[in-house]
Amino acid sequence: MAWHSNYTSVTKVAATDDSSLVVKKKAANVFSELKGTSIFMIGLGISLKTDLGKLLADVLRYYYFDSDRLVEEALGGASAAKSVRESDENGFSESETEVLKQLSSMGRLVVCAGNGAVQSSTNLALLRHGISLLVDVPLEIVARDVIEYRGQFASFEVSTPGSYPGVGSHATNQLAALYSKHKDGYATTDAVISLQKVASRLGYDNLDGITKEDMALEALGEIEKLTRVKKMMAEVARPF
Template sequence: MAVMAGRVAELLVATSVPRRPSSHSSQHVSASGRARAKCAASAVSSGACLLTSFCRPRTTGSSAGRARAIFAGAGGTPARDEETLLKKKAADLAPHLSGSSIFLVGMSRTDKSTVGKHLSQALGYYFFDSMELVETAAGDAVREMIEQELLDAETEVLMQLSPMVRLVVATGEGAVVSPRNWSYLRTGVTVWIDVPADHLIQTIAESEPPPELVDDTRKMLRARAEYYANADVTVSIEELAAKKNIDDLASLTAPMVALHVLEEIDRVLKKA
């Protein structure tokens, strides 16, 4: 793990991401109905987003190449009106975020990386996919790593990202299970991208999914839901589709979801 830590550190040093001044605490957003300590946000000077090779949707790993994008146009160019609305909302919200990072949690195959990239571009933030960092740092050895080793490696990544500001981080689906990980996630705003199991299954299977896939996906979501629910903000894809009068969840676009993320963060901030 020491070798992994060193490699992750080398990757992050190359990005020149700003860090939180040690004399200040980051702003912590508390979800409605959850009593959590809140502290003042540290002021961070604005600047252009220096996108690195990690500022793109994940293209390697266990789910790459086997699942369709969950949102329409996830890899394409967003409609101009969606892009304009997203940028406007980001400009309005940025002063209230004061550089606080955003951590996206949720099941795999929920396009967290794609949504995160749109968020980072709109806010002028850096984007990282925590599991992509693990894979890049581990190199070919990642193929030999067992699940616990991958989880431990992601914990190392989150630890090294936590002192940084102006980040959007897409996390692995199991990141929320570790209490230690939550200590790092709490340095920013956590957002659960809540996608129903039926829609997740559709992204994996082009035709009728096998019963075991349906059962496994439902069981996994039930097991993880209680952890995801600890996020500061929950973005329900079903509720967003209903709000937009969209029957097919696949018709939602990543910019729509990113805009809804910012709207929900704004709503929670106003309640805090």
């Protein structure tokens, strides 16, 4: 019935509004403890990671940046960046480091960082200037995102040429290799924001039911824990 459909829609909107208010309230509590510390979002490129980063920036009143897009802009655009990556890998890596160096010197940022951020000890050290969060999502969901929305990957990382039988498994295989390549770097992050963990905590059987607000609450909770630990360590180190 039409009334039932309208009622369901209104209920979903109300639930989203309630979640948004809860996220904003949590962010307000975390904001003062952060003291302007920047947040770096790490992990395989997926629209959820981008949406989460933008939401955190909004509720924390921070500025949002995508480090890969900044590298592309610095090199003259996506095509030029791809060309540099293929012909001068060291030069490309230096550009990634320079962008991270500039971002890490600033405060009040939420940065969606590309995989270049975890490829060298220099870049990993730059992430230490802020709080790093690994957005952990099952590979099959990342693969679907890549196929449907092109994800946040550069063309040299994951390719999905056209649509053909087995394209899903093809993308998943590439993503598995990419994850394996960077897993040691991912392991250095300060906290993990796991889609599966959030689903389990909320009692969701379907991972698609998890919203960016759900993930934001998890992220803010982890950030709050990290800032508390940092504060406790500072107090312990204070001379008598």
